Amino acid sequence: MKIAMIGTGYVGLVSGxxxxxxxxxxxxxxxxxxxxxxxxxxxxxxxxxxLDQLMARNVEAGRLRFTQDLAAAIEGxxxxxxxxxxxxxxxxxxxxxxxxxxxxxxxxxxxxxYVVIVTKSTVxxxxxxxxxxxVAAANPELDFDVASNPExxxxxxxxxxxxxxxxxxxxxxxxxxGEVMAEIYRPLYLREFPIVTTDLESAEMIKYAANAFxxxxxxxxxxxxxxxxxxxxxxKQVARGMGLDxxxxxxxxxxxxxxxxxxxxxxxxALARIGQEHACPxxxxxTVIKVNEETKRRMxxxxxxxxxxSFNGKTIAVLGVTFKPNTDDMRExxxxxxxxxxxxxxxxxxxxxxxxxxxGEALLPGVTWWEDAYAAATGADLLVVLTEWNEFRALxxxxxxxxxxxxxxxxxxxxxxxxxxxxxxFSAYDSIGRVGFSDL
Numbered sequence: 008m009k010i011a012m013i014g015t016g017y018v019g020l021v022s023g024x025x026x027x028x029x030x031x032x033x034x035x036x037x038x039x040x041x042x043x044x045x046x047x048x049x050x051x052x053x054x055x056x057x058l059d060q061l062m063a064r065n066v067e068a069g070r071l072r073f074t075q076d077l078a079a080a081i082e083g084x085x086x087x088x089x090x091x092x093x094x095x096x097x098x099x100x101x102x103x104x105x106x107x108x109x110x111x112x113x114x115x116x117x118x119x120x121y122v123v124i125v126t127k128s129t130v131x132x133x134x135x136x137x138x139x140x141x142v143a144a145a146n147p148e149l150d151f152d153v154a155s156n157p158e159x160x161x162x163x164x165x166x167x168x169x170x171x172x173x174x175x176x177x178x179x180x181x182x183x184x185g186e187v188m189a190e191i192y193r194p195l196y197l198r199e200f201p202i203v204t205t206d207l208e209s210a211e212m213i214k215y216a217a218n219a220f221x222x223x224x225x226x227x228x229x230x231x232x233x234x235x236x237x238x239x240x241x242x243k244q245v246a247r248g249m250g251l252d253x254x255x256x257x258x259x260x261x262x263x264x265x266x267x268x269x270x271x272x273x274x275x276x277a278l279a280r281i282g283q284e285h286a287c288p289x290x291x292x293x294t295v296i297k298v299n300e301e302t303k304r305r306m307x308x309x310x311x312x313x314x315x316x317s318f319n320g321k322t323i324a325v326l327g328v329t330f331k332p333n334t335d336d337m338r339e340x341x342x343x344x345x346x347x348x349x350x351x352x353x354x355x356x357x358x359x360x361x362x363x364x365x366x367g368e369a370l371l372p373g374v375t376w377w378e379d380a381y382a383a384a385t386g387a388d389l390l391v392v393l394t395e396w397n398e399f400r401a402l403x404x405x406x407x408x409x410x411x412x413x414x415x416x417x418x419x420x421x422x423x424x425x426x427x428x429x430x431x432x433f434s435a436y437d438s439i440g441r442v443g444f445s446d447l
Contacts, residue, residue, distance in 0.1 A: 008032070008190055011080040011087040013110045015042055015073070017053055017165075017269065017336075018127055018158050019090030024062045025169040027071035029194045034080040035073045046073040054335035054362045057166050078117035085187055087114050088156070089138075090127040093273070100276040102131055111138045115145035123187045125154045129214055129274060131281050135178065135207045152184035155207050157214035162268065163333025174201040178210025215281070218274040219292045224259040225266045226295045229302045232262035232440025242440025243421060262439040264393065264419045265302040267330035267339035272299075303344040306419060309437055310345065311352075313389055313415045319353030322412065324383040327394020328363040328371065335362035337370050341419075342393055346371050357383040361396055381410060388413040395420040404431030 008031050012023035015037040027033040037043055045052055049066070051059045065071040074080050081087050091106035107128055114124055124142060126135050139153045155178030160168045175192055179185045185204060189196065196202060203213070228249075232242040242262045250257025266272070275296050282289035314321045330340035337343065342363075349356050350373040359377045360367065368376070377383035380399060384390055384407050392399055400422050408414045408431050415435040416428055425443050428436035437443035 008086070008187075009084045010034075010191065011036060011077075011084040012090055012127075013077065013080075013088060013114070014090040014092070014106075014128075015039075015046065015052070016090065016092060017055070017162065018160065019088070020046075020051070020053065020062075021055060021058065021160060021165045021169060022088065022090060022127060022158065024058060024065060024071060025166065026191070027065040027068075028061060028170075029191075031070065031191065033065075033071050034084070035071070036075065036077050036080045037073070038075060040075060043073050043075050054333075055165050056163065056333055061166060077113055081114060081117055081122065082119070084122060086123045086125055086154075086191060087118070088125045088127045089114075090158075093128045093130055095273050095276055099280060101280045102129065102273070102277045104130060104134060104137070107134065107138065108141050111141045112145045115142040115149055115151075118146065118149055118151065121150040123152045123154050123184050125156050125188070127156055127158055129157060129270070129277075130155075130211060131277055132208050132211045132215075134211065152179065152181050152187075153207070154179045154184050154188055155210035156188065157210060159214075159217065162336055163331060172200055174203050176203045176205070176210050176213050178205050178207040180207060215274055215278040218270055219278050219289070219295070221259050222266055222271040222275050222299070223291060223295050225261075225263075225271075226298045226302070228260045228262050229265065229439070230298055233302075233305065235440040236442075239442055240440070241442070245440075262421060264306045264341040264345070264439070265299045267341055267343075269336060269338045272296075272339040303341050306341065307345055307348045309419075310349065310389065310391060310417055313417055313435055313437060314354070317352065318349045320355075321353075321388040322355045322357065322386055323349055323389045323391060324357045324359075324377075324380070324387040324411075325374075325391045325393050326359060326380050326383070326399045327392070327396050328358055328360045328367050329394050332394055332396040335365055337363060337366040340394075342367075343370060345391075345393070346374060350374065357387065359383045360394065361398065363394075381406065385410045387411050389415045389417060391417045392420050392422055395422055404428060404433070408432035 010031050010033045012019050012035045015035050023033045023035040089110045091110050093102040096103040135153045135155045177188045235242040246260040249255050250260050275292050279289045279293045328342035356374040357377050358374045364376050414433045416433050418438040421438050425436045435445040
């Protein structure tokens with residue numbers, strides 16, 4: 008089957024590459040000539056483990072190619088996926104559908120034969136019906152269907168998520184569209200991965216409901232962590248005790264500095280806005296958004312206390328700035344709240360991150376970039392573990408402590424323990440939801 012993928016951002020590129028690995032002929036389209044040239048050279052514009060090798064293999068096999076020419080890409084395609092950005096709209100928190108509707112109109116004007124137009128982008132409920140209206144208005148003679156196929160890819164594990172999904176959600180209106188989508192996902196049907204086929208509105212809502220629930224779990228354990236610090240509990244033990252309950256589950260119960268990334272912040276805001284528009288307030292989701300921002304600010308206070316009440320004149324080494332490990336994504340990362348606060352307070356901030364520099368240099372003015380944790384920590388007054396990259400999980404704490412001017416650590420991912428930090432020679436250690444120490 009021939010598939011056209013409109014948009015080569017994170018979702019579009021990963022999906023297009025994986026569909027080609029299923030054996031489909033895939034053409035990925037993007038208006039950015041620089042991005043297309045990069046892809047044609049075999050270079051991947053995002054960091055996702057294993058994506059470069061998978062892309063190269065399918066390009067070599069002739070199943071995958073890239074172009075700026077949308078009309079050529081959709082010629083003969085049975086399905087055209089829209090995987091363009093839906094950023095938060097300024098002023099009201101809603102998802103901006105400008106790019107989705109522009110892509111739909113362009114597809115309509117270029118298509119000649121029956122095609123299923125599939126929305127892969129995360130969009131508010133009702134968007135696919137709007138897409139159908141746009142297409143019908145732009146090309147009244149076109150024979151087409153629309154489908155909703157939301158993505159559930161975790162950055163850093165996207166290929167595995169695509170190839171071995173918890174479920175695939177497909178929203179369709181007609182049996183004909185359902186048959187096309189079933190053929191596209193046939194390799195997953197054959198391996199008996201769950202395929203949820205439903206109506207358009209339910210498919211759209213599943214995506215928002217799932218992300219809002221996961222964001223709620225993260226925010227809940229962060230709020231519990233704040234209380235643990237007050238009463239002397241250990242949030243890691245609390246989370247383990249909770250997570251062993253099959254009704255709750257252990258995933259997304261890791262306390263930290265607040266969620267970030269491309270999905271949770273945008274999707275929770277969009278869901279809250281949808282509720283407001285339909286006079287059905289999403290009170291829990293609205294509270295989650297509020298508490299998540301408060302969590303990030305609370306982290307700033309924690310760092311400030313470790314610096315003796317002032318960042319001015321302090322040298323601070325920060326390990327990791329991406330919103331999570333195994334990605335170069337900086338969108339809504341806690342680092343974008345914490346580091347500007349330290350720089351603005353007069354701190355000299357040193358940063359090391361395996362993949363964060365490409366985006367971070369523009370987003371974090373005033374910091375300096377270092378090759379590794381030990382170099383960044385040399386002469387520092389505070390060490391901050393902000394992203395739990397594997398290379399930060401087994402550092403030589405004794406070596407780090409000896410390199411520092413003032414031996415203080417803020418472990419915002421609970422990688423280490425107060426006991427280990429004390430034994431290594433640190434004079435102060437704080438984490439999230441656990442008892443720390445200070446010999447200052």
